[in-house]
Amino acid sequence: MEWPLTVTAVVFLAAYAWPILQPGLPRGWRVACGVLTAAAYVVFVVDYVVRVAVSQDRPRFLRTHVPELLVVVLPALRPLRMLQLLNLLGQLNRSAAGSSFRGRVAAYVASAATLVVLTGALAGLDAERGAPGANIETFGDAVWWALTTVSTVGYGDLYPVTVTGRLVAAVLMLAGIALLGAVTASLASWLIDKVSADDDAADDAAEAATRDDIHRLLDEVSALRAEVGELRSRKG
Amino acid sequence: MEWPLTVTAVVFLAAYAWPILQPGLPRGWRVACGVLTAAAYVVFVVDYVVRVAVSQDRPRFLRTHVPELLVVVLPALRPLRMLQLLNLLGQLNRSAAGSSFRGRVAAYVASAATLVVLTGALAGLDAERGAPGANIETFGDAVWWALTTVSTVGYGDLYPVTVTGRLVAAVLMLAGIALLGAVTASLASWLIDKVSADDDAADDAAEAATRDDIHRLLDEVSALRAEVGELRSRKG
Amino acid sequence: MEWPLTVTAVVFLAAYAWPILQPGLPRGWRVACGVLTAAAYVVFVVDYVVRVAVSQDRPRFLRTHVPELLVVVLPALRPLRMLQLLNLLGQLNRSAAGSSFRGRVAAYVASAATLVVLTGALAGLDAERGAPGANIETFGDAVWWALTTVSTVGYGDLYPVTVTGRLVAAVLMLAGIALLGAVTASLASWLIDKVSADDDAADDAAEAATRDDIHRLLDEVSALRAEVGELRSRKG
């Protein structure tokens, strides 16, 4: 059930991005893109409604899928539907055999950050271009603005002035906080592992007893029991 | 004892927010709101004094409740009393059964961040609107400013110029650092769990001995002791 | 040996701060403050040289005390000598009995952050006030600038333009990164503890074997050995 949605998201991304990147697109193409994005929107709404209908524990589903609900209900958050592609990243990631868990997390975070920055740049440019007092006018500027926002640097040379642009910025800020958290958490997890591995190598005798140790002990006790059993049988 | 305070905080929030959000409010309503916020203030002071009076270990209470003292003493920090509502969030959270500890922390952090941003926007707007050289003039702008501050992006398109506004900003910055820390800590805790679960699955024999292992060993030794006891009784 | 240095740091702080906070100070007082800060500087240099001379492992001492060396050698970093007061904070902290380790870390981080912000504001104001193109002109502005720098918000309404001011800003940025790291680390440590405590409570049987378990097992084996010993003595 995931692949049709992923294809829909790719179609949505293309039909959404093309008129934004090509401001001089003829009217016909522009209308076609609008129809495609509207169709993709309908697919997402139907998917959400069906999943609510078939879910076992409906209150829990609603509670844990608030972002999907917001995307379906709020028109300003329409571009977020492109984040559906994160599922595709997740699946590519899972099928990439031979990597450590931490390596897969790093690959996922890097590709998700790239997708979020490009999506945010598209949505921000769409919202800001032509607005009175706006300063984000080209796709290059929009990518640069998205980068300074995700990294929480925020020079202030470019910033959104419309409500939609500021909503996009808020999503980028949240993504930036999550990105920073994920990088830090990966480094912390790696460092804690390394340091405890160092400690382990240092003092072997003070290490926690392992199942191997217990099994060796069990073997010893079993041999003892066998000897006692033999002692008794000789007597009888 | 918590619920009356929570109701007081909700009343305070409404009476505080209304005149700020409706600059054209008639004088009568404005006075009524002022009376209500003053009454709520008295309730908070009385609550603080009573809690100091009945606390077992007074020096420890004073030491661990410095924020409450500051809120009671400094007029500029009055809006912080709305953070009393964080207790309400905490209680709703505890009663939400069936969630993991980490899930409850995430829900609490998300709702606390939303409350802090909205409260900060209200207090910042109240402090800044009409001040000479100020650039935060509408509630929308104030929310946007609070968002850029909490996320530590700080574009600089909007910033406070009054002392009160800067105090509000300082609280928002602290909240931002705490938010970033909480997100990172949650991700780190999740990742460390996942990685150690992976390691556990990989090598079962090198795992720490569990109580189960020890109990199986104890059973073996007890059986052995019973055999020896029988051996002795046969002899007697 | 720490207390004389702490007193010197307090005197240095007072003699350094007074002329900065009171631009209209008479010339006599200004000269007296200059003499006091110079004297305190000599004390710090002598202390550093003596500690190098008496240290057991001199290369290691030099390697781990690079900040002290920079403070002694670079005139622009003179205000950093106030950070000597962090030692005082550390001692007050250690003597505060009855707190958990994590509580003491939190108290130390909070007071160190306050000291760094105030020191940075003083040093930044001293460097910037009167410089061509500078925008930090009052102590209030300087504190606000130090806050926006430490929190890494960086609105850009105020920023240093002199080399000394930018060095002070670099120290504040480093302090901000350390502050963010300390807050995050404390939250992560607390959360990891809580989650593992939850896990422990959930499944007791899968817990690691404790020394208590082993001692109960040892008692059982000892009793068995006593019985066998009795068996043998009966026979002899």
Added chain:
Amino acid sequence: MEWPLTVTAVVFLAAYAWPILQPGLPRGWRVACGVLTAAAYVVFVVDYVVRVAVSQDRPRFLRTHVPELLVVVLPALRPLRMLQLLNLLGQLNRSAAGSSFRGRVAAYVASAATLVVLTGALAGLDAERGAPGANIETFGDAVWWALTTVSTVGYGDLYPVTVTGRLVAAVLMLAGIALLGAVTASLASWLIDKVSADDDAADDAAEAATRDDIHRLLDEVSALRAEVGELRSRKG
């Protein structure tokens, strides 16, 4: 095989930095520096191609060395080749005996951050100086801009306007996120160790059973088995 590359990187750094730091360099020297940087570039390309050719698991090598590929292919990222010097730092670090693992990580992070800031300042200055609308015109300004970017403060007094300058800024932002993550992770790892050491000291009996405990138990069981063996031999 690492040392020739390191020497090449040092030569590249010198030949790259000199014309940037000395805008008035005579044409002859300028050409010589250009030849040297081009030669160093060829060395890096050859090194990359050879390493791809001799690698055991070529797809894995390509996947884990994406940054090297980007540096070889994209001219705008040429200055990143200076980060080859990070390998030198890593080797110096490994040979620094007598330090803890965490100490070595801290030393590596500090020196890597310094190298990244200086390299970023050079590359940013090279890209921005003379561009229309650019505000980074001297090396001092460039270092200051790199600092505000790496620390994610981003005042916005200086910011890049060219595509190359923005690419350099993006690398600095990534380095800043990694720096913040590394500092936080080190503090978290230290704090988690300290807190668990505190816990260990507090309750010794509830500690995990160590290999020592198991060995003492094994000795006891072996002695018992010897006694039973003697019992049997007496009988025979």
